[in-house]
Amino acid sequence: MNVVLPLASAVVSFGFAGLVFEQWRRRRRAFQLVWSLGLLWYGLSTLAEALGSALGWNALYYRAWFLFGAVYVAAYLGTGTLYLLARTRFGYFVGALIALGGLFAWLSQLELIRQGEPAAWRHVVLVMVVAVLAGAAVIEATAVSPVLAAHVAMAILGVASLIVAALTVVAPIAHPGYALDPATGVPVASAMPPYLQILPGPFNIAGAFSLVGGALYSAYAYLPRRQALGGHLPVPVLGGLYRALATTVNVLLALPRAAADLLAGRLESRVPATILIAVGGFVPSVTSGLDRFGITWALYLGQLLGVLLILAGFLVSEEVLAFRSRPSAAGSPPERPARRPQAG
Numbered sequence: 001m002n003v004v005l006p007l008a009s010a011v012v013s014f015g016f017a018g019l020v021f022e023q024w025r026r027r028r029r030a031f032q033l034v035w036s037l038g039l040l041w042y043g044l045s046t047l048a049e050a051l052g053s054a055l056g057w058n059a060l061y062y063r064a065w066f067l068f069g070a071v072y073v074a075a076y077l078g079t080g081t082l083y084l085l086a087r088t089r090f091g092y093f094v095g096a097l098i099a100l101g102g103l104f105a106w107l108s109q110l111e112l113i114r115q116g117e118p119a120a121w122r123h124v125v126l127v128m129v130v131a132v133l134a135g136a137a138v139i140e141a142t143a144v145s146p147v148l149a150a151h152v153a154m155a156i157l158g159v160a161s162l163i164v165a166a167l168t169v170v171a172p173i174a175h176p177g178y179a180l181d182p183a184t185g186v187p188v189a190s191a192m193p194p195y196l197q198i199l200p201g202p203f204n205i206a207g208a209f210s211l212v213g214g215a216l217y218s219a220y221a222y223l224p225r226r227q228a229l230g231g232h233l234p235v236p237v238l239g240g241l242y243r244a245l246a247t248t249v250n251v252l253l254a255l256p257r258a259a260a261d262l263l264a265g266r267l268e269s270r271v272p273a274t275i276l277i278a279v280g281g282f283v284p285s286v287t288s289g290l291d292r293f294g295i296t297w298a299l300y301l302g303q304l305l306g307v308l309l310i311l312a313g314f315l316v317s318e319e320v321l322a323f324r325s326r327p328s329a330a331g332s333p334p335e336r337p338a339r340r341p342q343a344g
Contacts, residue, residue, distance in 0.1 A: 005300035006049035013043035031083035038076030045069025059177035070200040078210030091142030091149030095135045097206040102131025104201025119194035186296035208285035215278035273317035280309030
C-alpha cells in the first residue's frame with residue numbers, strides 16, 4: 001500500500017492539475033493558475049513517496065517529499081482560495097492565519113526539545129516574527145484593496161518558496177539521507193536539520209485553514225439561510241475572525257435544511273461541491289499534521305482521500321459543469337456562468 005496509495009494520489013493530482021490549468025488557459029483567472037501549481041506540488045510529493053517506497057528512498061526523493069509535500073501544497077491551495085475570494089474581505093482571515101501560523105514553529109520546537117534535537121531559538125523567533133509581519137502585510141493590503149491582498153500574499157509566498165527551496169537543496173541530511181517511521185515505512189522530517197523542521201507548520205496551517213475556510217464561506221453563500229450570528233465587528237483582524245466564527249456557526253445550523261433540499265433536488269450545486277472541497281482540504285491537513293508528531297499510519301490514505309474529495313467537489317460545482325457544457329466559438333472564451341454573489 002505504500003506504493004499504491006501515493007501513486008494513485010500522484011496520478012489523480014497530475015490529472016487534476018492539468019484540468020485546472022486548462023481552465024486557466026481558457027479563462028485566465030488567477031486562482032486557477034495558483035491551484036494548478038498547488039496540485040502539481042501535490043503530485044510531485046506523492047510521486048516521490050511512491051518512487052521511494054518502490055525503488056528505495058534516497059536524498060533526492062526525500063528532499064522532494066519535504067519541499068513539495070510538507071511545505072508547498074497547502075500554502076498554494078490556500079493562496080488560490082484567497083484569489084478566488086479576492087472581491088471579499090477574506091484577506092483579513094487569511095492574514096490572521098498567517099500571523100498565527102508562526103506559533104506552530106514554537107510548537108514544533110517543543111516537539112524537537114522532547115526529541116532532544118531542538119532548533120536554535122533565534123530561528124524559531126525569526127519564523128514567528130516573519131509570520132506576523134507577513135500576516136500584517138496581507139491584512140493591511142486587504143484594508144486598501146481586497147484584490148491587492150491576494151497579490152501581496154502570493155508575492156510573500158513566492159519569496160518564501162524560493163528561500164525554503166534553497167535551504168532544502170543545500171541542507172545536510174542525516175545518514176542515510178532520509179528518515180522513515182520504522183513501523184509504517186512512511187517518511188518523517190526528522191532527518192532534516194531542526195531549522196527546517198520548524199517551517200512546515202506555518203505554511204500548512206495558513207494554507208489548509210484558508211482552503212477549508214474559503215470552501216465553508218462559499219458554501220454559506222449558497223446555503224438556505226439560518227443566521228444565528230450576524231452583524232460585524234469594525235476592527236479588521238477581530239472582525240475577520242468573528243466573520244469566520246459566524247460563518248461556521250451559521251453553516252452548521254443550516255445543514256439540516258440543506259440536507260432536505262439536497263434530497264429534494266432544490267439545493268444549489270455549489271453547496272455540496274464546496275463542502276466536499278472543505279472536507280478534502282481538512283483530511284490531509286490532519287494526517288500530515290499527525291505525521292509531523294510521529295503518527296504516520298494515515299498519511300498516504302489521507303492524501304488520496306483529500307485529493308479525491310477536492311476533485312469531486314471541483315467536478316460537482318456548477319461553474320465547472322457550465323464551463324464544460326458550453327462549447328465556445330473558435331478563438332473566443334467560453335460563456336461565463338452566473339456571477340457568484342459577493343460578500344462584504
